[in-house]
Amino acid sequence: MRVSEQDAAGSAPQIVGSFLEQRKEQIAQRWADAPLFRSVFTVSRDEAVEACKAVVEALSEVAVSGRLEDVRAPGFGTVREQLGRMSATRARTGSTPAQIAEEVAGLRAPAVELLREEFADPATPQAHECVLALTLLLGTLRLVVMETALDANAELIERQRQQLLEVATPVIKLWEGTVAVPLIGTLDSARSQVVMESLLEAIVDQRARYAILDITGVPTVDSLVAQHLMKTVAAARLMGAECIVSGIRPAIAQTIVQLGIDLGSVLTRASLSDALAYALGKQGIEVSRADAGASAR
Amino acid sequence: MNQPTPGQPAVPVLALGDVLLVSLQGELHDGMAEQLQHDITSRVATSGVTGVVIDISGVEIVDSFLGRVLAEIASTARLLAARTVLAGMRPAVAITLVELGLTLPGLVTALDVDRAMELLSRGGS
Amino acid sequence: MQQSGQASATSLPIGSDADLAWVRQQVRQCAAQLGFGLVQQTKLVTAASELARNTLVHGGGGRAEITPLDNGRTRGLRMCFIDSGPGIRDLELAMTDGYTTGGGLGLGLSGAKRLVHEFSVDTEPGRGTTVTAVAWVAQVPASRPGVR
Structure with missing residues (x-):
């Protein structure tokens, strides 16, 4: 043609x-x-x-x-x-x-x-x-x-981004009835949603009475992050579990006070181990050195 | 067809020793919730139970209306010397309630009915 | 990509308690079909329940319109609650947490707004109120995994 x-x-x-x-x-x-x-x-x-x-x-x-x-x-x-x-x-x-x-x-x-x-x-x-x-x-x-x-x-x-969200928020069973999330990095809205969901699911799966949010690895806490934390605590409480926020470094504690953020009724502990000790104590579980209390069991 | 059948089964209220166990299931109309509030209150008053467990593990949503009804049941029961425990709230419901701004601060909660019974029998608050 | 599934708006009457239940059920079903996760579904149904109750209690009844959306990137749901009741005199006040005229907890409008992504109220005293709420599916559904 x-x-x-x-x-x-x-x-x-x-x-x-x-x-x-x-x-x-x-x-x-x-x-x-x-x-x-x-x-x-x-x-x-x-x-x-x-x-x-x-x-x-x-x-x-x-x-x-x-x-x-x-x-x-x-x-x-x-x-x-x-x-x-x-x-x-x-x-x-x-x-x-x-x-x-x-x-x-x-x-x-x-x-x-x-x-x-x-x-x-x-x-x-x-x-x-x-x-x-x-x-x-x-x-x-x-x-x-x-x-x-x-x-x-x-x-x-x-x-x-989705994969990262899931990878970055593991929920760990620390003890019978106690779960923890070690938070690392910035806590934005999307991330805190994932944290909240996975923590609450873990509470159901593990029948946990205590949930620990450890923020040792969170670089800064502003009012938004504080709000996310308080929401998570409130949601856990509605399900019948008590939430403890641990790992508040001195600098962050200062910022929280200076910003006038009211963490209100949120139960806090300095370190993850303090939080665990609190949760165990509340459940009547005592941890002692084997040699100190040799006759215990 | 899109209207649910009238005469829905009332919400069962079960007496277990000195505890009333109320198990909410599925879709709850506003009218039914108010009826339930009335039923529980009169049962507490007449039977002299010391505890009320409301199991909401079968409830898919709690809005501000149902939230208010639940909170009122608890306050009324308290006036009648009975403690109320809300048991089995689903994670999605808890997240939504918090987002909604409804944290139900006056309500005692438990993971499930067993835990709620345990809580009431311990007598602690 | 898909031409089907883009259904038009569903209109539902709001005139009784039973209608509220029906609206919740329809929103739940629609949200599930669009791929909303369980938490988002729960938020949407709860928001719908709050807003539909407002339409019933304050607007003297009306209707709900549910429309599936697709912006090319993600899917969404638009819910409109329309009444021709007395309207809202002071919208700012009505949007305040804890403000109530209907015997609820005063979280209807302000609470529902927090449960969705987009929210608007169109009201005129004496003419009625239209509340529009839109939510988008938060995550890209895993419809196209890495390798085909």
Whole structure:
């Protein structure tokens, strides 16, 4: 097929649309060797060609609809998920969204080359217009890929954040009926939610009467952190367990007083062992040296 | 169909020695909660029990209305010389109540019914 | 990604105790379907209960509208409580902890606000009140684990 003078009635996007549809196979063959597709579909070239065809089809649809510069064009919808998977694969191997976008830009040259071959005289204004339309379209594709790459990144970060939250808050059974959470690092709202939930779950699972929140590893206590602590204490109490906050370092104790934070009814102890001693004592459990009370048992 | 059937079973109030055991289950209408408050109060007054255990382990949400009813049951029972223990609150319910701003400071709580009974039999407060 | 599941608003009447129970049940079901965790579900149902009771007690009844949301990143739930009652004369006062006219604990509005992410009250004396509360699913559901 050659674009002849008779076709001149069609607008540039329409011509590009039908060009993409008819030359799908050739474009796909060339794109399959481009870094973007080659690096994602490492196993099978056929798979890469199929993926390319799907993208070309989508581009053709967008071109026909005339919305060359619209990243929300419905045509892109069909390949968005596939592009997202590809970006995610590239992102996992360390590519930045900018690098991925650069690889998409690399798809332009082979496609434009094929388009030029369609025209008997590539110097006519119509040929120029078509090349321009195709360039615009591929620019939009680049934006779509960029967007999916950023989404994939955000998702990855969010997942890691979740994992970190869970890893960073272990609940430990210290003794029959006593559980503890050693808090390390900054206590923000999301983290304190996780702490509260896991502590309360542990209280149920362990049938704990006492729960110790050890803040030795918490760098600062401001009014927000204090509020989180008090909420946790209040929730534990509603479930029938007593909560003890331990590990308040002198500097933090001073800050708490200076900020005028009222820890109110919260039971505090200087160290985790003091808190444990308190909890044991309240349960009538006595710990003594074996040699001191040799006759004990 | 979307209206629950009328004549729902009343909340069972069980007498165990000198303790009343009330077990709340599932969805509690406002009217039922008020009825329950009335029932418990009259049972405490007439039977002379010394303790009331309200088991809410089967309750999925406690809002400020039910919270108020529970707190009032406890205060009324106290006037009638009976101590009330709220037992078995679920973690999600406890978190929500605290967030709501309802910490029920006057209520004695226990992890489950066994612990609540234990608490009442020890006589400590 | 998914076109289905984006159901439109469900409208529920609020005219009796039993309706409050029905609203709670519907909010619970909807929140569970959207992927809210147990704690968030409990918060949402509790907020719905507070707000629906306000509609019943102060607004003289009305309706609740529950709409699933999807902002592309996470899913959410919007709950509107609409009445054409007397309205709230002093909104600031009504939003204060402990302020009550209905014999509750005065935590209805202020408490419900703390249980959701977005909260707004549209009221006009004599015209009625619409309270809108929105919550978003806190965590990305593990729908797409690392490798496929």
